[in-house]
Amino acid sequence: MSSSELDRLLADAEHLYRDLTFQSVRDWKRRTGGLAIGYMPVYVPREILHAQGCLPVGVLGGGEDLEIIRGDAFYQSYICHIPRSTIELGLNGALDCLDGMLFPATCDVIRNLSGMWRMQFPDKFVHYLDVPQDFDPQVGGTFYEHELQSIAAALAARGAKPLRDDALAASIAVFDTHRDAVEALYTLRREQPWKVPTHELYLLLRAGMLLPVEEHVPLLRRYRELVLADAARRPMDQARVLLTGSFCEQPPLGMIKTLERAGCYIVDDDFVPVHRWIRGRVARGGAPMRDLVGAFLESGVPSAIRYAEHGGKGDDVVARVRECGAEGVVFCAPSFCDPALLDQPMVVRAIERAGIPWTAFKYSENTGQFQVIREQAGTFADSIKLWSTV
Amino acid sequence: MSNPATAQIHKDASQERQKRMIAEHFHRLAQAPDTGHKCAYTFVPGNLTELLRTFDVLPVLPEINALQSGMRGRSRDYIALAEKLGHSEDVCTYVKCDVGMLHSGNVGPTGERLPRPDLLLLSYTGCFTFMKWFEILAQEYECPVVMLHVPYQGDGRITDAMRRYVVDQLRRKVIPMLEKVSGKAYDEDLLRQHLARSAQAETDLVAVLEAAKHRPSPIDAYFGGVYYIGPIFTAFRGTQDAIEYYRELRAEVEERMRAGKGPVTPEGELEHEKYRVVVEGPPNWTSFRQFWQMFVDEGAVVVASTYTKVGGVYDNGFRHDPARPLETLAEYCMGCYTNLDLPTRVAMLSRYVQEYSADGFLINSVKSCNSFSAGQLMILREVEKRTGRPGGFIESDLVDPRYFSASNIKNRLESYFQMIEQKRSSGAGT
Amino acid sequence: MRIEYCIGVDLGSTTTKAVILGADHAVLGRGITNSRSNYVVASQVAMGEALINTRFTRIRNQLGHAGVGPARCDQLLGSFERRFREQQYLCQLATLESTLHGYADRTRQDPAVHRALDAIVARMRSESAGLFAEGAARKSDFFRDLAGSRFHELSEQQKEARFDVLAGLFDKSILDVENSTEAVGTFSEHARAALQAQGTHAPELARAVDAAFGDELVQVQVVGTGYGRQKLPFPEKSIRSEILCHGLGAHAMYPHTRTVLDIGGQDTKAIQVDEQGIVTSFQMNDRCAAGCGRYLGYIADEMNLGLHELGPLAGQATRQVRINSTCTVFAGAELRERLSLGERREDILAGLHRAIVLRAMSLLARSGGVHEQFTFTGGVARNSEAVKALRKLVQENYGERTLNISTESIYTGALGAALFAWRAAERADVPEEVKA
Known part of the structure; x- marks a missing residue:
């Protein structure tokens, strides 16, 4: 029966989400003998790792289930939560299965964590991936290409396959199908949000942090088929909202459920953004590496962590609101998240100018109480619905 | 024999000169709308002062304005205003202080109104917040913006690709923009002249800071140090004024050293150097004097600090090199303290503790600045491990007075110094 | 007999403690009082x-010398001390009475x-004997608490005046009584009154008390420490950091101590000491006071329980609810949410205790870990559940460690201060040239 298949599929995804031992990665390594390379939020070009036969493993902190015993000894109270839980996972052995870690340029906290990691785990491959904030192919592009080549060379020196053009081209193609599959779900949720509850979509996105892309794509597709066929999923009178600010440290699953139960259909978001960092397929034309670099420069999504070269801060959010038919914006950022919180007043200004209602709250990945958020989101959803009927 | 009266005059000479330099600079800024001088808002770390001067563009430094607002007791209201305007209580208070000041008439530290920017020059990204700060300013001002992305020394070194990236940005983005804003053509020879002057002043600055290796130290390299770095970190690098200021300062400090004198503090000369410490992290500005006094009360002298390296690290041998004008600017930007990876910072602090014969080191962890603060607890442990000297940890903020708890900080400092004292006396007894 | 002593005072956020050490560094006496708005008085009362x-210690010694057996000694001293405390109580009650009338006059009641x-x-006075009768349970030994709870009960019962008026008068008056050093009276007057009340059937006690009166107690040096240290009524050179005092105090109680954890009302301290009790490293909780004793206070209030009831209740947990936030501000909300989700009180409490101890664990890690032996002090050390959680986490993270908890752990800081006082006194005896 299809509904039980759907339940099983979701249960498997949730199991992956809650497995803080990274068992699936261990199994993959045993099966393939390949290198597993972890990466922090927000974005790394997984195509490179894939082309070298490595498993890219998304490390998004410890979430709501991890008890922090040692991690707090590394951070002051005014620093966000994700680095403490990541350190905790490092120290409790959960990340032993990773042969290396990539710390992409996200903020100063993640950046400094790269150096801490190198001191704490001197035998592992550790690299701070500096992505350009200059988007000129000749300038930022050249730098970025060099950065990626140096990662590829370092991985090869540790036993990964040397990076070859044909392999990279194939990997880009695989990830293009992955981008298609992710986008298909986002499109379906936008059109029929009752078919794709966000707490389910979220679990699927999280599964993509651990599963090889070849397994993740069919999972996404199968889920889509199953929910489309599920007649029990009926529309409800909910407010359509765009959620923004949750691109690095992730909210607990319970919070996403709380928002939905409070009367919101989340019709766009920036959860686990590595999957959607490049919009659309990678434009092909030259050497695959150049194409990948070009995609980052040309098709990278506007974000708090990406310099707004041409000004217009927040215009992208307004455009996305229009595109997804949202009736309001929920700013949902982790406490002490510099990029999200510094960005917020600029985006607020843009959406207020556009007459879009909004609300804001903060969380941490292990927030255990949702009472306030439930009330706030409920009031917001009610006010939107009231407003739209006037 | 040194004559105390002449030493006093010497001290006054460099201080007076600095005061005059700053007053003149702010006056020129205030006059800029009339004189037609172009102004660029930019940052202390990774500042491109020589390049700006090549185009006769005057720098305005929002960080300095923020810290001055903190010292003048204005920051509380400015921050409150910014928070009212929707800025989060969690984020950098320099930004909020600047936003608040901007919305309160933009009056600078000397009481004169600051000019609107003709250019926003975002020349440093070793602090991520800077990028957001200038995006915020770009929303406030209708003026061109140019950004210089400075890659981080993630592997503890500057690679050719990094250098080329910065030079390319300078050549293709920053210089053309400065030409456009100033209406002047780029004159590389002029830039070389500025850079040669920078190097001269830098050598004297290093001599001043390294004088603290002497016992007793003739300077306080943190609280006093922030005054010494003032000119070279701000608008004056590459000027004749800066050369003269540092020459004079160096002579004064060397004279104090010869005379066996301690540093000058707000309470006068510190006569008995009881503790020598290294400090990591920026100071608190809202209670700067009080904070300094807590050290003075204990007879503690800061002999080296990392904060005095935020606007450039020179004691590792780096000098601006007129022979390679853009490359040297690139290396300067990438070499600023907060652009160094943590292992390098640990090595630097450990070296300071040893070379400056410090009894220990203190970390002032500021809430605002994750670039500094994230990882400091690990730095603490690593430096303790490498040097065998005790580390102390205190917390405050840059310009948010709500985050300066005097009793809490005093409590920790007293405990820390008493611990050193107790160790010493027990060491002597056994 | 002339007895030289040094005294250490630890001015904490909730209580002020004093310890008196004789020349042989043995403890002669301890005193505790609630820290009030006036630190000077709090220190004086604690020292008093x-x-x-x-004096009680001396009386006990005298009885011993006189050949009185320990059981008889306990009995005699026990009854004497109860009467002594009753006299003290009555003396403070008299001051309270006149103060109350004074305020009533001034506010034209x-x-x-x-x-x-x-x-x-009058009713309170008549009850005093019962309050200090043998075996009577008192919730607190501080006059504020003893008098306050009874005054409020009686105010509610009487019909002559409004409760809020009476309560308001009490709140004003108790501050004055607490802030007056005279209100407690002197040892000699209470001792004599207590002896009289006791009757004459214990001549050996009367002799011992007389002998103790004859002792000349000579204060050599005083050292102060504690949370309110900034305002301690001592010269600056007589003030030591609470960190150092705690380290030395713990060392004095357990000479093999290398790591000390102190969880007090307002702060938590993790201290490492060497074999001489000298502090080698320390960490205190940061600006955020989450996870300090005060947090448990809020929880107790929220649950309408006494602070001392929390631990035993948590001990009855069958599972542990994971609590992620030890933020004092949100303590109540978190608790209510958990309860509304159907969690058992005991299980939530067990989780809360673990959360507090986890905060302490991170401070211990920052300070350098947990080394053998490990001494736990401060108010939270009296909480059985916190101790259980700490023992478990230390074992899991650092291996087997001897955990020392003294019943007198609240005096650790004052003990260290008194030892510092003796050190200073002994050093002052050394001629100048030798010191140099």
């Missing part, structure tokens, strides 16, 4: 109590208010 306690006050105080 420690001196009284010292009805005669009915004066009548009500008279009735209440």
Whole structure:
């Protein structure tokens, strides 16, 4: 029966989400003998790792289930939560299965964590991936290409396959199908949000942090088929909202459920953004590496962590609101998240100018109480619905 | 024999000169709308002062304005205003202080109104917040913006690709923009002249800071140090004024050293150097004097600090090199303290503790600045491990007075110094 | 007999403690009082109590010398001390009475208010013997608590004046009583009154008390420490950091101590000491006071429980609810949410205790870990559940460690301060040239 298949599929995804031992990665390594390379939020070009036969493993902190015993000894109270839980996972052995870690340029906290990691785990491959904030192919592009080549060379020196053009081209193609599959779900949720509850979509996105892309794509597709066929999923009178600010440290699953139960259909978001960092397929034309670099420069999504070269801060959010038919914006950022919180007043200004209602709250990945958020989101959803009927 | 009266005059000479330099600079800024001088808002770390001067563009430094607002007791209201305007209580208070000041008439530290920017020059990204700060300013001002992305020394070194990236940005983005804003053509020879002057002043600055290796130290390299770095970190690098200021300062400090004198503090000369410490992290500005006094009360002298390296690290041998004008600017930007990876910072602090014969080191962890603060607890442990000297940890903020708890900080400092004292006396007894 | 002593005072956020050490560094007396708005008085009262306690120690010694057996000694001293405390109570009650009437006059209250006050105080006076009877349970030994709870009960019962008026008068008056050093009276007057009340059937006690009166107690040096240290009524050179005092105090109690954890009302300290009790490293909780003793206070209030009831209740947990936030501000909300989700009180409490101990674990890690032996001090060390959680986490993260918890752990800082006082005194005896 299809509904039980759907339940099983979701249960498997949730199991992956809650497995803080990274068992699936261990199994993959045993099966393939390949290198597993972890990466922090927000974005790394997984195509490179894939082309070298490595498993890219998304490390998004410890979430709501991890008890922090040692991690707090590394951070002051005014620093966000994700680095403490990541350190905790490092120290409790959960990340032993990773042969290396990539710390992409996200903020100063993640950046400094790269150096801490190198001191704490001197035998592992550790690299701070500096992505350009200059988007000129000749300038930022050249730098970025060099950065990626140096990662590829370092991985090869540790036993990964040397990076070859044909392999990279194939990997880009695989990830293009992955981008298609992710986008298909986002499109379906936008059109029929009752078919794709966000707490389910979220679990699927999280599964993509651990599963090889070849397994993740069919999972996404199968889920889509199953929910489309599920007649029990009926529309409800909910407010359509765009959620923004949750691109690095992730909210607990319970919070996403709380928002939905409070009367919101989340019709766009920036959860686990590595999957959607490049919009659309990678434009092909030259050497695959150049194409990948070009995609980052040309098709990278506007974000708090990406310099707004041409000004217009927040215009992208307004455009996305229009595109997804949202009736309001929920700013949902982790406490002490510099990029999200510094960005917020600029985006607020843009959406207020556009007459879009909004609300804001903060969380941490292990927030255990949702009472306030439930009330706030409920009031917001009610006010939107009231407003739209006037 | 040194004559105390002449030493006093010497001290006054460099201080007076600095005061005059700053007053003149702010006056020129205030006059800029009339004189037609172009102004660029930019940052202390990774500042491109020589390049700006090549185009006769005057720098305005929002960080300095923020810290001055903190010292003048204005920051509380400015921050409150910014928070009212929707800025989060969690984020950098320099930004909020600047936003608040901007919305309160933009009056600078000397009481004169600051000019609107003709250019926003975002020349440093070793602090991520800077990028957001200038995006915020770009929303406030209708003026061109140019950004210089400075890659981080993630592997503890500057690679050719990094250098080329910065030079390319300078050549293709920053210089053309400065030409456009100033209406002047780029004159590389002029830039070389500025850079040669920078190097001269830098050598004297290093001599001043390294004088603290002497016992007793003739300077306080943190609280006093922030005054010494003032000119070279701000608008004056590459000027004749800066050369003269540092020459004079160096002579004064060397004279104090010869005379066996301690540093000058707000309470006068510190006569008995009881503790020598290294400090990591920026100071608190809202209670700067009080904070300094807590050290003075204990007879503690800061002999080296990392904060005095935020606007450039020179004691590792780096000098601006007129022979390679853009490359040297690139290396300067990438070499600023907060652009160094943590292992390098640990090595630097450990070296300071040893070379400056410090009894220990203190970390002032500021809430605002994750670039500094994230990882400091690990730095603490690593430096303790490498040097065998005790580390102390205190917390405050840059310009948010709500985050300066005097009793809490005093409590920790007293405990820390008493611990050193107790160790010493027990060491002597056994 | 001339007895030289040094005294250490630890001015904490909730209580002020004093310890008196004789020349051989043995503890002669301890005193404790609630820290009030006036630190000077709090210190004086604590020192006064420690001196009284010292006299009791002397009396006990005298009885021993006189050949009185330990059981008889306990009996005699026990009854004497109860009567002594009763006298002290009555003395403070008298001051309270006159202060109450004074405020009633000043605020132009009805005669009915004066009548009500008279009735209440008379009733309290008549109950004093019962309050200090053998085996009587008192919730606190501080006058504020003893008098306050009874005054409020009686105010509610009487019909002459409004409760809020009486309560308001009490709140004003108790501050004055607490802030007066005279209100507690002196050892000699209470001791004599207590002896009289005891009757004459214990001549050996009377002799011992007389002998103790004859002792000349000579204060050599005083050292102060504690949370309110900034305002301690001592010269600056007589003030030591609470960190150092705690380290030395713990060392004195357990000479093999290398790591000390102190969880007090307002702060948590993790301290490493060497074999001489000298502090080698320390960490305190940051600006955020989450996870300190005060947090448990809020939880107790929220659950309408006494602070001392929390641990035993948590001990009955069958599972542990994971609590992620030890933010004091959100403590109540978190608790209510958990309860509304159907969690058992005991299980939530067990989780809360673990959360507090986890905060302490991170401070311990920052300070350098947990080394053998490990001494736990401060108010939270009296909480059985916190101790259980700490023992478990230390074992899991650092291996087997001897965990020392003294019943006198609240005096650790004051003990260290008193030892510092002796050190300073002994050093001052050394001629100048030798010191150099």
